[in-house]
Amino acid sequence: MSAIRVRKVWVEYGAQIVLEKLHLDIAAGDFVAIVGPSGCGKTTFLRLLLGQERPTRGALLLDGEAMPNEPDADRGIVFQRYSVFPHLTVLGNVLLGSELQGAPLLARLFGARRRERIAAARALLEEVGLGEHLHKYPSQLSGGMQQRLALAQALITRPKVLLLDEPFGALDPGIRAEIHVVLKRLWKETGVTIVMVTHDLREAFSLATRVVVFDRYRKRKEERTRYGATITQNIEVRKRDTGASLDAQNQLGRDDPATGERLGRDDLASAQQ
Amino acid sequence: MRRVMNVAPGRGSRWLLALLPFVLIALAYNFASAQRHAANPDDKVLPTASAMVDAMQRATQPDRRSGERVFWSDTAISLKRLGLGLAISIVIGLVLGMLIGLLPVAGATLSPLMAVVSMIPPMAILPILFIAFGLDELSKVVLIVIGVAPCLVRDLALKIGQLPSEQLIKAQTLGASTWQVMLRVALPQAMPRLIESLRLMLGPAFLFLISAEAISADAGLGYRIFLVRRYLAMDTILPYVAWITLLAFVADLLLVQLSRRAFPWAHLERRA
Ligand SMILES: Nc1ncnc2c1ncn2[C@@H]1O[C@H](COP(=O)(O)OP(=O)(O)O)[C@@H](O)[C@H]1O
Ligand SMILES: [Mg+2]
Numbered sequence: 001m002s003a004i005r006v007r008k009v010w011v012e013y014g015a016q017i018v019l020e021k022l023h024l025d026i027a028a029g030d031f032v033a034i035v036g037p038s039g040c041g042k043t044t045f046l047r048l049l050l051g052q053e054r055p056t057r058g059a060l061l062l063d064g065e066a067m068p069n070e071p072d073a074d075r076g077i078v079f080q081r082y083s084v085f086p087h088l089t090v091l092g093n094v095l096l097g098s099e100l101q102g103a104p105l106l107a108r109l110f111g112a113r114r115r116e117r118i119a120a121a122r123a124l125l126e127e128v129g130l131g132e133h134l135h136k137y138p139s140q141l142s143g144g145m146q147q148r149l150a151l152a153q154a155l156i157t158r159p160k161v162l163l164l165d166e167p168f169g170a171l172d173p174g175i176r177a178e179i180h181v182v183l184k185r186l187w188k189e190t191g192v193t194i195v196m197v198t199h200d201l202r203e204a205f206s207l208a209t210r211v212v213v214f215d216r217y218r219k220r221k222e223e224r225t226r227y228g229a230t231i232t233q234n235i236e237v238r239k240r241d242t243g244a245s246l247d248a249q250n251q252l253g254r255d256d257p258a259t260g261e262r263l264g265r266d267d268l269a270s271a272q273q
Numbered sequence: 274m275r276r277v278m279n280v281a282p283g284r285g286s287r288w289l290l291a292l293l294p295f296v297l298i299a300l301a302y303n304f305a306s307a308q309r310h311a312a313n314p315d316d317k318v319l320p321t322a323s324a325m326v327d328a329m330q331r332a333t334q335p336d337r338r339s340g341e342r343v344f345w346s347d348t349a350i351s352l353k354r355l356g357l358g359l360a361i362s363i364v365i366g367l368v369l370g371m372l373i374g375l376l377p378v379a380g381a382t383l384s385p386l387m388a389v390v391s392m393i394p395p396m397a398i399l400p401i402l403f404i405a406f407g408l409d410e411l412s413k414v415v416l417i418v419i420g421v422a423p424c425l426v427r428d429l430a431l432k433i434g435q436l437p438s439e440q441l442i443k444a445q446t447l448g449a450s451t452w453q454v455m456l457r458v459a460l461p462q463a464m465p466r467l468i469e470s471l472r473l474m475l476g477p478a479f480l481f482l483i484s485a486e487a488i489s490a491d492a493g494l495g496y497r498i499f500l501v502r503r504y505l506a507m508d509t510i511l512p513y514v515a516w517i518t519l520l521a522f523v524a525d526l527l528l529v530q531l532s533r534r535a536f537p538w539a540h541l542e543r544r545a
């Protein structure tokens with residue numbers, strides 16, 4: 001459970017300004033959903049949080065300390081694809097984190113420690129509905145199962161922050177609903193801070209405690225590279241502990257087709273795809 | 274009438290079809306050999322099957338002077354050279370391939386070098402090897418290594434460089450060090466590719482072996498072939514060639530089986 005502070009962050013690639021004046025506080029245990037049109041820098045923002053990218057200006061803090069400048073075990077991630085290792089079984093994938101962190105030289109555990117970690121991995125896999133598939137390889141799993149595996153793999157080592165980059169974007173709606181339940185339960189149990197990029201507003205509002213909208217204020221063609229996207233809306237949807245919505249007004253994004261209108265920006269509808 | 278491109282042989286006929294060309298070649302050879310022997314009973318160019326069997330029997334019997342079974346000692350020493358050369362190449366391929374593929378600094382330093390080195394025609398530097406490493410075992414093994422290792426290095430570096438960056442980042446978020454990423458992510462995924470490239474390099478490896486043995490050796494399959502060539506002993510040369518081919522063929526089969534057993538995940542049908 002960790003807090004993230006983003007302080008006046010700018011990201012530029014050469015002459016192109018991708019993100020500007022980002023200012024955001026994420027409380028420990030929050031579940032933040034980031035929405036916005038394609039190409040506005042959502043993935044770039046996650047790369048900042050991951051330490052893969054450094055801000056051109058500004059600072060990012062994790063629990064008050066500067067964000068480490070390379071990925072580490074504090075910040076887990078699930079991508080839309082390629083999040084699990086094709087050469088490891090389901091069990092092997094979930095075991096990997098413990099092996100890496102428990103055995104610096106061989107990256108393998110033996111004896112009692114291994115049995116103990118296997119038991120923990122099995123329990124978590126049971127929870128995400130993969131208890132029957134321990135010895136399959138990822139290519140033998142459906143897309144939804146692969147993403148549930150990726151969640152289990154990322155969470156078993158108890159990262160402080162979990163980053164999700166459109167993790168369910170490639171899944172069918174039914175499967176998505178299933179995996180939402182799993183994700184929500186894991187989040188509650190572990191208390192991990194989650195930052196999730198999504199194209200799906202309904203997903204954002206039904207899962208997150210806070211929905212953050214990335215967009216550009218200036219979007220004429222000639223202004224595109226000179227002005228980056230920033231946070232145009234920052235909506236607290238519900239309190240973390242209760243899980244209940246803040247008020248009726250915010251109970252949007254579940255069944256309400258008018259979500260886009262309420263946010264008052266036409267372009268958001270395009271983000272919904 | 275179905276299009277020919279849609280007609281696939283069944284299981285049994287697949288075997289028959291596979292055997293057919295071999296049978297035809299054998300028949301054609303026997304026919305030509307019989308023709309030549311009809312014209313000249315002492316013909317040496319296309320020896321009869323029985324002459325080849327005789328020659329092989331002689332070669333597998335203990336030699337009168339040295340007591341050696343020439344055929345088997347030739348095989349043993351050639352396989353030893355080949356095995357040693359390939360083993361060293363594999364180690365070099367894996368170590369350098371992983372370094373170049375995974376570490377940008379190593380890649381920047383070594384990959385241009387490898388690109389150049391892999392273009393050196395190994396046979397052209399054989400004289401240098403003979404001068405530098407002498408005429409015995411070492412220079413033959415080194416020739417195989419020089420011919421095979423750079424290709425393995427490049428192929429493995431390419432494969433490892435193509436690992437999705439998501440995987441490498443994912444491993445780091447699970448706490449992996451550079452060494453651990455090599456050990457648990459890059460190496461296992463490079464292995465099936467290593468076996469693939471080894472299969473492709475078997476041919477060149479035999480080429481280098483036979484060439485080195487032909488030029489300077491006192492035993493070995495290549496040495497024997499080039500030795501008996503002086504007496505036009507086709508009855509020895511042909512079985513030796515068939516034997517070398519069989520060895521390479523079996524090695525290839527074994528590699529395929531090894532890959533299927535050891536890395537089943539690499540042979541699964543990909544989901545769409
Ligand atoms: N490494 C890079 N070099 C140059 N431009 C980049 C790089 N990565 C991303 N961009 C640009 O940054 C912008 C934001 O990209 P991205 O964060 O992937 O958007 P999103 O995830 O919101 O769709 C895009 O215009 C993209 O072209
Ligand atoms: Mg993106």
